[in-house]
Amino acid sequence: MKKLAIAVIPGDGIGKEVVPEALRVLDAVAEIHGGLEFDYSHYPWSCEYYIEHGEMMPKDGLEQISQSDAIFLGAVGDPSLVPDHVSLAGLLLKIRREFQQVINVRPAKMLEGMVSPLSRPENFDIMIVRENSEGEYSSIGGRVHSGEDEVVVQNAVFTKKGVSRVMQYGFEIAQQRGGSLTSATKSNGIAHSMPFWDEVFNELSANYPDVKTNSEHIDALSAFFVTKPQTLDVVVASNLFGDILSDIGAAIMGSIGIAPAGNINLNGKFPSMFEPVHGSAPDIYGKGIANPIGQIWTAKMMLDHLGEPEMGALVLLAIEETLQQGIKTGDIGGNSNTKEVTDAVIAAL
Amino acid sequence: MKKLAIAVIPGDGIGKEVVPEALRVLDAVAEIHGGLEFDYSHYPWSCEYYIEHGEMMPKDGLEQISQSDAIFLGAVGDPSLVPDHVSLAGLLLKIRREFQQVINVRPAKMLEGMVSPLSRPENFDIMIVRENSEGEYSSIGGRVHSGEDEVVVQNAVFTKKGVSRVMQYGFEIAQQRGGSLTSATKSNGIAHSMPFWDEVFNELSANYPDVKTNSEHIDALSAFFVTKPQTLDVVVASNLFGDILSDIGAAIMGSIGIAPAGNINLNGKFPSMFEPVHGSAPDIYGKGIANPIGQIWTAKMMLDHLGEPEMGALVLLAIEETLQQGIKTGDIGGNSNTKEVTDAVIAAL
Numbered sequence: 001m002k003k004l005a006i007a008v009i010p011g012d013g014i015g016k017e018v019v020p021e022a023l024r025v026l027d028a029v030a031e032i033h034g035g036l037e038f039d040y041s042h043y044p045w046s047c048e049y050y051i052e053h054g055e056m057m058p059k060d061g062l063e064q065i066s067q068s069d070a071i072f073l074g075a076v077g078d079p080s081l082v083p084d085h086v087s088l089a090g091l092l093l094k095i096r097r098e099f100q101q102v103i104n105v106r107p108a109k110m111l112e113g114m115v116s117p118l119s120r121p122e123n124f125d126i127m128i129v130r131e132n133s134e135g136e137y138s139s140i141g142g143r144v145h146s147g148e149d150e151v152v153v154q155n156a157v158f159t160k161k162g163v164s165r166v167m168q169y170g171f172e173i174a175q176q177r178g179g180s181l182t183s184a185t186k187s188n189g190i191a192h193s194m195p196f197w198d199e200v201f202n203e204l205s206a207n208y209p210d211v212k213t214n215s216e217h218i219d220a221l222s223a224f225f226v227t228k229p230q231t232l233d234v235v236v237a238s239n240l241f242g243d244i245l246s247d248i249g250a251a252i253m254g255s256i257g258i259a260p261a262g263n264i265n266l267n268g269k270f271p272s273m274f275e276p277v278h279g280s281a282p283d284i285y286g287k288g289i290a291n292p293i294g295q296i297w298t299a300k301m302m303l304d305h306l307g308e309p310e311m312g313a314l315v316l317l318a319i320e321e322t323l324q325q326g327i328k329t330g331d332i333g334g335n336s337n338t339k340e341v342t343d344a345v346i347a348a349l
Numbered sequence: 350m351k352k353l354a355i356a357v358i359p360g361d362g363i364g365k366e367v368v369p370e371a372l373r374v375l376d377a378v379a380e381i382h383g384g385l386e387f388d389y390s391h392y393p394w395s396c397e398y399y400i401e402h403g404e405m406m407p408k409d410g411l412e413q414i415s416q417s418d419a420i421f422l423g424a425v426g427d428p429s430l431v432p433d434h435v436s437l438a439g440l441l442l443k444i445r446r447e448f449q450q451v452i453n454v455r456p457a458k459m460l461e462g463m464v465s466p467l468s469r470p471e472n473f474d475i476m477i478v479r480e481n482s483e484g485e486y487s488s489i490g491g492r493v494h495s496g497e498d499e500v501v502v503q504n505a506v507f508t509k510k511g512v513s514r515v516m517q518y519g520f521e522i523a524q525q526r527g528g529s530l531t532s533a534t535k536s537n538g539i540a541h542s543m544p545f546w547d548e549v550f551n552e553l554s555a556n557y558p559d560v561k562t563n564s565e566h567i568d569a570l571s572a573f574f575v576t577k578p579q580t581l582d583v584v585v586a587s588n589l590f591g592d593i594l595s596d597i598g599a600a601i602m603g604s605i606g607i608a609p610a611g612n613i614n615l616n617g618k619f620p621s622m623f624e625p626v627h628g629s630a631p632d633i634y635g636k637g638i639a640n641p642i643g644q645i646w647t648a649k650m651m652l653d654h655l656g657e658p659e660m661g662a663l664v665l666l667a668i669e670e671t672l673q674q675g676i677k678t679g680d681i682g683g684n685s686n687t688k689e690v691t692d693a694v695i696a697a698l
């Protein structure tokens with residue numbers, strides 16, 4: 001019996017609704033598979049937890065989950081309870097950083113049965129590989145003077161190590177897919193970090209002669225996601241640029257409610273974490289109408305990562321079948337609720 | 350007779366093709382207007398100029414154009430001759446900076462006769478107000494160590510003065526339009542500059558009780574340009590975020606080939622500069638097929654700025670009539686050439 005220990009953190013808002021649904025799908029997959037068992041440990045870390053305990057997770061929280069095979073997270077943040085920067089820094093960004101989840105992978109793919117806001121979405125299938133540990137998301141910086149004279153400096157830090165490993169990951173995925181790799185840059189406007197980014201990209205390109213490469217400025221590349229997404233394959237981007245591109249990717253897929261993500265630890269010292277791209281959407285929480293597809297697709301990515309790509313493929317097929325049957329939540333034009341969509345996915349497995 | 354001194358810098362590539370066309374439109378406008386005359390001074394500053402003189406513009410170049418009423422620029426950059434960062438820093442970014450063109454204004458508007466890549470573009474009419482002098486585009490930063498250990502630091506600098514003035518400009522435009530102002534932030538991920546950005550925005554909001562405001566993270570906001578652009582009115586953004594949003598804006602309008610921009614000097618000490626959003630497109634240069642609409646719409650923005658909003662409105666109507674007649678260049682689905690499109694605009698004035 002293959003046992004997989006999963007640390008489950010539903011978090012806030014609709015995270016608490018869609019995570020249990022996705023676990024039902026995982027259990028159904030385990031049953032079909034046979035010889036596979038998920039051992040869930042549930043952690044109530046969230047903004048509500050903060051209100052009670054004054055912190056987003058206990059002091060030894062990371063230790064508690066460090067032995068898991070993977071972390072399955074819903075969504076973090078409820079600004080009515082805790083300011084976003086506090087909740088995110090104390091839970092989501094903390095795990096990403098402390099567990100050295102240095103890469104964030106996010107597919108943007110036109111699924112069967114989805115309706116894109118693009119009039120001719122064609123058949124795009126993009127994999128965004130985002131740097132997840134450094135770059136523009138840095139806590140270095142500060143202020144000087146006050147009032148009318150106040151000046152704020154924000155540092156972005158790019159290391160050869162950080163940039164190389166995310167690019168190498170991108171090259172490897174491009175190689176596996178027999179595809180191309182596009183680097184998101186802005187070296188025509190940002191004077192230090194982005195020319196360095198380009199240098200490393202050009203240097204590494206030589207090691208992957210079979211991968212077609214190109215560099216695009218982030219402004220133009222963002223536009224290409226709208227005008228010609230079918231020309232893109234794997235895209236490697238800095239922390240900030242990857243964040244922006246993956247939301248545009250979610251938009252052209254038809255809804256951020258379906259977009260999945262994986263935060264990948266590369267050195268095997270800590271678990272990787274899987275979380276949908278969408279947030280906690282406190283405005284629709286509790287109504288049972290949240291779209292569970294993002295969390296379910298996220299479960300598929302976790303299955304791939306845990307060495308079960310066949311099960312992963314099965315889940316994605318079941319998602320597409322459900323969408324094609326028109327069993328959808330309201331955000332993507334249907335009138336089914338969270339539970340009905342999940343039931344349909346399970347039935348389609 | 351009202352005389353307006355215009356410094357004309359066609360620059361590189363298609364800049365050299367579309368600028369003369371837009372000047373034809375301006376002359377036609379002057380004729381209709383009566384009592385209005387444009388006095389053009391032409392400057393050949395470009396990558397070709399660099400090859401000959403070792404610099405993008407002469408040492409006293411800024412002085413030469415400093416007395417103009419406005420600068421009318423085509424496009425800068427031809428990487429086959431000069432690396433982009435050299436050509437841009439030596440001409441485009443230099444003028445923006447030295448002439449304290451601290452604001453960049455870029456409309457993203459669904460024109461009659463254009464076909465958007467969005468299936469339901471509705472009637473969006475967004476004005477992007479971009480900070481144009483500081484922020485992420487800073488020359489401060491550098492490198493330490495080399496090889497595997499190399500670390501690059503890039504500083505972004507946000508000043509109370511810089512942030513306040515761009516926001517005030519945004520509030521005023523929103524007030525004039527009777528509309529709302531959306532602030533592009535990323536304070537949930539970027540720890541110093543963006544919380545400061547939010548603070549200033551909230552502080553200033555109190556002075557404009559008639560303007561509805563909201564803040565959106567740049568990732569979500571980029572997606573909204575695709576999923577619900579009709580809900581946006583005026584958007585105020587940092588240098589980098591404004592750059593990205595304006596390219597997405599151009600994409601949803603149907604082509605970057607039509608998007609205009611103004612670089613605005615606020616203190617009256619130097620001229621403002623008008624330039625389309627598109628680049629020099631060396632690949633299509635010389636074929637007579639470049640879309641002149643971006644440059645012509647840019648001329649309209651210059652007319653507005655020079656106190657001729659009625660003439661400006663006339664030009665935009667003529668552009669829309671031309672598009673509706675199907676007289677378009679190839680990039681927007683037509684088969685007319687640059688000259689034919691311009692002729693049609695002039696005929697429609």
Ligand SMILES: CC(C)[C@H](C(=O)O)[C@@H](O)C(=O)O
Nearest residue numbers: 188189219437442592595626
């Ligand atoms: C060429 C580049 C430096 C420039 C910018 O980013 O400002 C361009 O993209 C623009 O938007 O005008």
Ligand SMILES: CC(C)[C@H](C(=O)O)[C@@H](O)C(=O)O
Nearest residue numbers: 088093243246277537538568
């Ligand atoms: C919540 C926020 C800090 C986060 C990020 O920017 O990384 C989110 O937008 C994401 O993409 O996961």
